[in-house]
Amino acid sequence: MSYLIETILSGLLAGVMYSLVALGFVLIFKASQIFNFAQGVLCLFAALTLASLMLGNTPFSELLHTLGLPNDWMPVVPIWIAVPITILVMIGLAFVIERFVLRYLVNQEPIILFMATIGLAYVLEGMGDLMWGSDVKPLSVGLPEGALDWMFDRFDIYVDKLEIAAAVVATVLVIALSLFSQYTRIGRALRAVADDHQAALSVGISLRTIWIIVWSIAGFVALVAGTMWGAKSGVQFSLSLIALKALPVLILGGFTSIPGAILGGLIIGVGEKLAELYAGPYIGGAIENWFAYVLALAFLLVRPQGLFGERIIERV
Amino acid sequence: MEPETVPQRDVLMEVRNITLRFGGVTAIEDISFDILEGEVRAIIGPNGAGKSSMLNVINGFYHPQEGEIWFRGEKRKAMKPHEIARHGIARTFQNIALFRGMTTLDNIMTGRLTKMHRNMFWQAIWRGPAEREEVEHREVVERIIDFLEIQHIRKTPVGRLPYGLQKRVELGRALAAEPKLLLLDEPMAGMNIEEKEDMCRFILDVNDEFGATIALIEHDMGVVMDISDRVVVLDYGRKIGDGTPDVVRNDQTVIDAYLGVAHE
Numbered sequence: 319m320s321y322l323i324e325t326i327l328s329g330l331l332a333g334v335m336y337s338l339v340a341l342g343f344v345l346i347f348k349a350s351q352i353f354n355f356a357q358g359v360l361c362l363f364a365a366l367t368l369a370s371l372m373l374g375n376t377p378f379s380e381l382l383h384t385l386g387l388p389n390d391w392m393p394v395v396p397i398w399i400a401v402p403i404t405i406l407v408m409i410g411l412a413f414v415i416e417r418f419v420l421r422y423l424v425n426q427e428p429i430i431l432f433m434a435t436i437g438l439a440y441v442l443e444g445m446g447d448l449m450w451g452s453d454v455k456p457l458s459v460g461l462p463e464g465a466l467d468w469m470f471d472r473f474d475i476y477v478d479k480l481e482i483a484a485a486v487v488a489t490v491l492v493i494a495l496s497l498f499s500q501y502t503r504i505g506r507a508l509r510a511v512a513d514d515h516q517a518a519l520s521v522g523i524s525l526r527t528i529w530i531i532v533w534s535i536a537g538f539v540a541l542v543a544g545t546m547w548g549a550k551s552g553v554q555f556s557l558s559l560i561a562l563k564a565l566p567v568l569i570l571g572g573f574t575s576i577p578g579a580i581l582g583g584l585i586i587g588v589g590e591k592l593a594e595l596y597a598g599p600y601i602g603g604a605i606e607n608w609f610a611y612v613l614a615l616a617f618l619l620v621r622p623q624g625l626f627g628e629r630i631i632e633r634v
Numbered sequence: 635m636e637p638e639t640v641p642q643r644d645v646l647m648e649v650r651n652i653t654l655r656f657g658g659v660t661a662i663e664d665i666s667f668d669i670l671e672g673e674v675r676a677i678i679g680p681n682g683a684g685k686s687s688m689l690n691v692i693n694g695f696y697h698p699q700e701g702e703i704w705f706r707g708e709k710r711k712a713m714k715p716h717e718i719a720r721h722g723i724a725r726t727f728q729n730i731a732l733f734r735g736m737t738t739l740d741n742i743m744t745g746r747l748t749k750m751h752r753n754m755f756w757q758a759i760w761r762g763p764a765e766r767e768e769v770e771h772r773e774v775v776e777r778i779i780d781f782l783e784i785q786h787i788r789k790t791p792v793g794r795l796p797y798g799l800q801k802r803v804e805l806g807r808a809l810a811a812e813p814k815l816l817l818l819d820e821p822m823a824g825m826n827i828e829e830k831e832d833m834c835r836f837i838l839d840v841n842d843e844f845g846a847t848i849a850l851i852e853h854d855m856g857v858v859m860d861i862s863d864r865v866v867v868l869d870y871g872r873k874i875g876d877g878t879p880d881v882v883r884n885d886q887t888v889i890d891a892y893l894g895v896a897h898e
Contacts, residue, residue, distance in 0.1 A: 502764060503750050510733045510744045517731035520693065521807065522719030522748035 324475045325591050331481035333587020334488045335550075338543035339564040340571065340579035341492070342536045347573050348512040349532040350420075352431045356439035358558040359446075360408075360537055365544030366446045367407050369455040369553045371400040377449045397459060408537030416530045424525070443558060452555060457548035484546040491542055492580065495535070504531060512574075566614030572627020581625060586610045643670040645704075646847050647692070647815060652701035654687055661687040662698065663871045669815065674841050675849045676858045679868035680891060685851045686728060688868070689817050692849070693725050694718040706814065720748045724813035726804045728820045728851075734793035738803050741792055742778060745810025746771040778806050781843070782836060798829040802836070809840060816840065818850035822857055830854070834861050855892070859883060867891065 339361060346354040354360075374394035376382065382389035395403065419434055462479035470476055499505035510518045511528045519525065547557055567586050571578025590609040598605050617624070647669040654662040662684045669675045677685050690696040692703065694715040703710045705721070713721070724745070733741050750767055779785055782802050787795060792803050801821060808816055821837065822830045838861055840846055852858045858865060859879040867875035867882055869891040875882050882888055 501768075503747060503768070506736075506740060506744055507747055509736055509740075510747075513733035513735055514731050516695070517727065517733060518744075519695075519715040520719055520725050520727075520731070521744050521811065522716045523744075524714070524716045 320474050322595075323473075324477070325595050326588055327475065327477055328481070329588035329591035330584055331478070331485055331587070332591065333584035334481070334485045335543065335546055335583070336560075336563055336567045336586055337580045337583025338484075338488050338491070338539065338546065339560050340567040340583055341495075341576065342539040342543065343564055343568055344571075344573065344576055344579045345495075345536045345539065346532055349508060350431075350511075350529060351428055352420075352435060353428070353573070354536070355432060355435040356442055357536065357540060357564065358560050358562070359439040359442045360411075360540035361544035361547065361560065362553070362555065362557040363411070363442050363446045363544075364404060364408055364537065364541035365457060365548040365553045365557060366450045366455070368400055368404045368459075368541065368545060369457040369548060370450040371395040371403060372397060372457070373455060375450055380451065381448060404541055405538060408541055409534045412530050412533035412537055415533055416526060420529055421526065439558070443555070447555070454552045454554040455548075457545065457553050459545055459549055461549055463549075480549060484550075487542060487546065488580075491539065492576065495539075496576065508532065563610055566610040568624070569614040570617050570624055572624025575624070575626035578624055578626035586613065589613055643672055645669070646671045646706065647849075648704040649688075649692070650702045650704065652688070652691060652698045652703070654684075654691060654696055654698040661871055662691070662868075664701075665868070665871075665873045666701075667866045667873065667876055669847060669849055670864075672841070672845065672847055673863040674837065674861055675847075676862035676865045677849065677851045677868060678853075678855065678858050678865055682870070683868040684871040685868055686819060687871075689725065689819050689849070689851055692815075693723060693817055719811065722811075722814035723817065724808035724811040724815075725817035726801070726808050726819055726821060728823060730797075730800050730804055732792045732800055732804055732807070735791060737789050737791055738784060738795075738806075739775065739779070739788045741803055742775045742806045742810050743771065745807040746775065748811055774812075775810055778809050781839070782806050782809075798825055798832075801825070801829075801833065805833075805836060805840070809844060809846070812844070813846055816846045816848045818848060820851050820853060822852060822854060830857060837861055 339357065342357045342360065343354060346352055346357070370377070371392075372395060374392050376389050376392040379389040415438065419438060420431075423431055423434055461483040464479055466477040466479050466482065499508055507518070507523045507528060508531065510521070510523060511525065515525065518528075543560075544553070544557065547560060563586070564583075567579060567582040569582075570585055571580070571582025586609075590606045593605045593609045594603065645668050648666075649668075650666050652662055652665050653660065665684075665688065677688060679685050687696060691698050694713050694717070697712060705723075710721075733744065736744075750771055779788060782805065784799065784802055784806065787799060787803075792800055795803065805818070805821065808818075818837070822833050825833065834857060837848060837850070841848055850858075850862070859882075862879060864877060865875070865879055865882045866873060867885075867888050874891055875885045875888040877885075
C-alpha cells in the first residue's frame with residue numbers, strides 16, 4: 319500500500335515538472351496562437367545561464383580562447399544576483415525574438431510561425447552551447463534535498479524534499495500568474511489579446527508590447543522549470559527534450575487552458591509511474607518513455623480539444 | 635430640423651481623395667468627406683459599397699494607397715490601429731468583437747487601457763498605486779454601465795449574453811475610451827425593432843451626454859435618417875451623395891442605387 323502511495327506521490331511531483339513546462343507553452347499559445355517549439359530550449363537556456371553564472375563560467379569562453387582573448391574573468395556570482403541577471407537575460411531574449419523573428423511574421427499562417435520557433439530552438443540551443451559549453455552543470459539553488467524524514471519514519475514512504483519544493487514553487491507561480499492576469503491592467507490586456515486580436519487593437523493595445531511581455535513571462539516560467547529540472551538532475555542539454563513530454567500534456571489538458579496544463583501534467587506524471595509499476599513487469603519496462611504519447615493519442619481520438627480546451631465548432 | 639446649425643461646427647475629421655485597392659480590386663475610389671465636431675454622421679450604401687472599408691481606413695486597419703486623413707486639424711501620418719485608438723478614435727465591429735471569455739465589466743475596463751499608463755510593470759504586481767488607478771477607472775466604467783442599463787450583467791462572461799446586449803457592451807467598451815470620434819459599424823444589424831429603438835436612444839444619448847462625435851455605418855435607411863445629422867452615400871466604392879437626411883432621401887442617384895434602376 320505504501321508503495322502505491324509512494325508511486326502516486328512521485329508521479330504527482332514529476333507531473334508538476336511537466337506542468338511547469340507546459341505552462342510556458344500555454345501562455346504563448348493563448349496570446350499569439352503560436353505553438354512555441356522552443357519552450358523546452360528556453361528552459362535549458364535559462365537554467366544554463368543561471369548555473370553558469372553561479373559557477374563563474376565566462377560566456378563564450380571557448381570562442382574567446384580560440385581568439386586568444388582572456389576567458390576566465392567572470393567571478394562566481396551569488397544566487398541573489400544570478401537570478402535577477404538571468405531574468406533580465408530572458409527578458410532581453412523576448413525583445414530579440416520579437417524584434418528579429420515575430421515582427422516579420424505577423425499575420426502569417428500558424429505553421430510558418432511554428433517553423434520559425436523550430437528554427438529558434440536550434441539557434442538557442444547552439445547559442446547556449448557556444449556561450450556556456452555543453453558539459454553537465456550542477457545547479458544548487460539552496461532548495462532542500464533528500465528524503466522527507468517524518469514521512470519516511472512514520473509511514474515508510476519516501477518523498478524527495480526537492481520535489482515537494484518544486485510543487486510549492488509551481489503552485490505559487492500559478493497563483494501569482496492567475497492573480498496577475500485577473501487583476502492588473504497588463505493582465506487584462508493579455509487576456510484581451512488572447513481573446514481577439516482585432517478588438518484588442520481597437521482599444522489601443524499594442525500587439526508587439528504584449529508579445530514581448532508574454533515571451534518574457536514564458537521566459538520566466540522557463541527559468542523556474544529549468545531550475546527545478548536542473549536542481550534534480552543537473553543542467554544538461556537533454557533538458558530541451560522535456561519539451562516533447564509537454565506535448566502530450568498539452569493534448570490532454572488543451573492548448574489554451576492553464577488549469578488544463580497543470581492537470582494534464584499531473585495525469586501524465588502519475589499515469590506513467592503507475593503504468594511502469596503495474597504493466598512494466600509484463601511488457602518489459604521502459605513504459606515511462608512512451609506512455610504519455612499513447613495516452614495523448616487515445617485522447618486525440620476521444621476528445622481532441624483536450625480536457626479544458628476550447629471546442630472548435632465551425633459554422634457552416 | 636435646423637440645417638443652418640451645421641456649418642457652425644468645427645471640422646473634426648476630413649478624409650480627402652481616399653483610394654483603397656486590394657490587388658486589382660478597387661474598394662474605395664477617390665472619396666472625400668468631412669465629419670464635424672459633435673455631429674452624428676452616417677455612411678450608408680448597398681452591400682459592397684465600401685462602407686466598412688472606409689471605417690477600417692479611418693481606424694487604421696487598412697492603409698489607403700492614395701489620399702489624406704486630417705484629424706483635429708492635422709494631417710495624420712500612417713499609424714497602427716492601436717496608435718489611432720490612443721489618439722481618440724474608438725470603434726465597434728459589425729460582427730461584434732468582444733473578449734468573449736471576459737465579463738462585461740472587464741470588457742469595458744479594457745476600453746480604459748489607453749488611459750491607464752501610470753503604473754509600471756512591477757507596480758502592477760505590487761498593489762498600491764496600480765490599485766488606486768484601477769479604482770479610479772472602475773468609477774468611470776460603472777457610470778457607463780449605469781448609462782447603458784447593463785448593471786445586471788456586470789459579472790457575466792459576454793460570450794453568454796444575447797446578441798443585443800453584446801452590442802451594447804461593445805458600445806460601452808468603445809465609450810470607456812472617451813473617444814473624440816466614435817465609429818459604429820452597423821450598430822443595429824440583426825436587431826429586432828425594440829432593440830433597435832434602444833440602440834438609437836443610446837447613440838443619441840452618447841452624442842448628447844458624452845459629447846462624442848459619431849460616425850456610423852448602417853443598412854437600415856429608416857434608422858439612419860432618424861438619428862443622423864448628415865449622411866454620406868457610397869455605391870461601388872464611390873461617393874454618390876452627401877448631405878442632410880432630407881437632401882439624400884430625395885436624391886435620384888441615391889434612390890436608384892438603393893432600389894436599382896431599370897435598364898432599357
